[in-house]
Amino acid sequence: MTAPEEPLPDGLSDEALLAGMAAGAVGAGTAFVRRHQSRVFGLAWVLVGDAGLAEDLAQETFVRAWRHGASFDARRGSVRSWLCTITRNLAIDTLRMHRAEPVDPDALLAQLALADGDPADHVTRLENAEQVRAAVRGLPLPQQRAVVLAACFGHTAAEISRMEQIPLGTAKTRIRTALLRLRAALAEEARL
Amino acid sequence: MTHMDCAAFGDAATELALGILTGADRSAALEHIDRCPCCQAEAASLAGAADRLLDLIPARSAPAGLESRLAEAFRQTGPGQAARSCRTETAPKKLAVWRWRAGAAAAAVATAGLVCIGLHEIARPPAIAGDRGAAVAILRTPAGAHAGEVVVTWARRPWLLVIVNAGAPTGRYYCYLRVAGGRQEFEGAYRVDPDGSAWLIRLPVTDRHLIGAQLVGPGGTEIASATFS
Numbered sequence: 001m002t003a004p005e006e007p008l009p010d011g012l013s014d015e016a017l018l019a020g021m022a023a024g025a026v027g028a029g030t031a032f033v034r035r036h037q038s039r040v041f042g043l044a045w046v047l048v049g050d051a052g053l054a055e056d057l058a059q060e061t062f063v064r065a066w067r068h069g070a071s072f073d074a075r076r077g078s079v080r081s082w083l084c085t086i087t088r089n090l091a092i093d094t095l096r097m098h099r100a101e102p103v104d105p106d107a108l109l110a111q112l113a114l115a116d117g118d119p120a121d122h123v124t125r126l127e128n129a130e131q132v133r134a135a136v137r138g139l140p141l142p143q144q145r146a147v148v149l150a151a152c153f154g155h156t157a158a159e160i161s162r163m164e165q166i167p168l169g170t171a172k173t174r175i176r177t178a179l180l181r182l183r184a185a186l187a188e189e190a191r192l
Numbered sequence: 193m194t195h196m197d198c199a200a201f202g203d204a205a206t207e208l209a210l211g212i213l214t215g216a217d218r219s220a221a222l223e224h225i226d227r228c229p230c231c232q233a234e235a236a237s238l239a240g241a242a243d244r245l246l247d248l249i250p251a252r253s254a255p256a257g258l259e260s261r262l263a264e265a266f267r268q269t270g271p272g273q274a275a276r277s278c279r280t281e282t283a284p285k286k287l288a289v290w291r292w293r294a295g296a297a298a299a300a301v302a303t304a305g306l307v308c309i310g311l312h313e314i315a316r317p318p319a320i321a322g323d324r325g326a327a328v329a330i331l332r333t334p335a336g337a338h339a340g341e342v343v344v345t346w347a348r349r350p351w352l353l354v355i356v357n358a359g360a361p362t363g364r365y366y367c368y369l370r371v372a373g374g375r376q377e378f379e380g381a382y383r384v385d386p387d388g389s390a391w392l393i394r395l396p397v398t399d400r401h402l403i404g405a406q407l408v409g410p411g412g413t414e415i416a417s418a419t420f421s
Contacts, residue, residue: 006298011384012389013383013384013389013390013391014383014394015380015382015391015392016389016391019227019391019392021266026263026266026267028264029262029266030259030263030266031264033259033262033263034259035257037254037258038251038253038254039246039249039251040253040254041251041252041253041254041255041258042249042250042251042252043249045252046249046250051255055254055255055258058254058258059258059261059262059265061268062262063262063265066262066265066266066269074376074379074380074381074382074391074393076208076235076239077211077239077242077243078239078240078243079211080246081211081239081242081243081246082244082307084211084249085211092317095367121244128244128247129247129248131244131247132245132247132248133248136245145216147210147245148245148248150207150210150212151210151242151245151246151248152245152246152248152249154211154212155212156207156212156213156214157207157212172203172207175206175207175210175212176203177206179206179209179210179238179241179242179256180203180206180238182241182245183237183238183240183241184246186241186244187410190363190410
């Protein structure tokens with residue numbers, strides 16, 4: 001049984017679109033793809049550094065979201081981070097097949113353009129990104145690196161510990177302190 | 193599984209929110225938030241901050257045709273297909289039925305000014321043993337204004353549809369379920385835009401008595417609540 005492909009009203013939450021996908025509504029699926037494809041493709045490109053592979057990764061990410069939308073649990077994170085986790089896991093598998101060497105964390109961080117926005121970005125997204133960049137810049141550099149490697153590239157505390165050549169406890173502390181400070185900074189920004 | 197207390201969860205919460213907690217620690221943390229509303233709310237709050245960090249990922253225009261190729265793939269591949277292959281033959285059919293009932297309930301309450309989830313019943317599903325139909329309750333602000341509706345459909349497992357009208361305060365809402373015995377359970381966090389929002393929740397427990405729902409803002413202030421009569 002397939003759902004009718006009627007146009008969807010604007011402003012549906014990610015969760016609502018995902019529920020629609022779980023029920024087989026292709027319209028919900030395409031709206032979901034339209035909303036997230038540039039972010040997913042952007043992350044895939046950053047992770048694998050190849051447009052063709054990134055396209056394959058983005059496509060597979062959305063197919064998996066379509067198949068497994070019903071298993072999404074909002075209590076365990078946002079739809080966007082769930083989607084990015086799928087992309088990261090697929091990228092890890094892809095990189096295992098295509099090359100063995102680990103990605104240099106500095107190369108990863110450089111691609112996030114902590115200093116500059118992407119001119120192709122939507123205005124609202126740019127504003128959001130600028131707020132986050134400003135909050136991240138307010139952290140000590142080691143905390144910036146730790147939280148960004150974790151949030152954007154999915155590196156665990158143990159991996160960050162190895163990459164940064166610091167004790168595991170230090171990596172955990174940097175991640176924890178950074179996220180708590182970012183939360184406070186972003187909440188303060190929202191209040192202004 | 194090792195049980196995690198609130199203090200231990202506090203140490204693991206940021207890694208859980210960032211999606212980098214793995215193995216037994218992740219299982220223990222998830223098990224903990226399933227039974228601790230305070231830590232669940234903290235996890236949701238941290239996940240919101242972690243989610244904002246994803247704005248740092250540079251967006252790139254996706255290749256032309258990606259969207260249409262995916263639409264075609266969606267038409268050819270049913271949702272949950274990969275998972276279904278591991279299950280019995282009958283389970284997926286029943287699953288589809290109660291999904292469609294949730295969609296039908298959504299369509300039934302979609303009126304002017306409301307946001308509809310966009311699912312429609314296209315064929316009447318067969319009766320399910322234990323099905324108790326659907327119930328609707330009005331979401332009202334503390335001042336009594338109409339803020340939206342909540343709809344519960346009782347199939348083999350209940351679904352709850354929450355609809356917030358356009359014009360409601362925007363931002364992140366925390367949704368709590370009020371259940372028999374006076375308990376209140378954190379369900380999840382959702383973003384409400386100026387056009388309103390709607391979300392569908394697969395209730396985690398099959399046979400509990402749901403009394404109502406409450407929407408709370410980031411500061412803990414009640415935005416609206418609904419009670420089933």
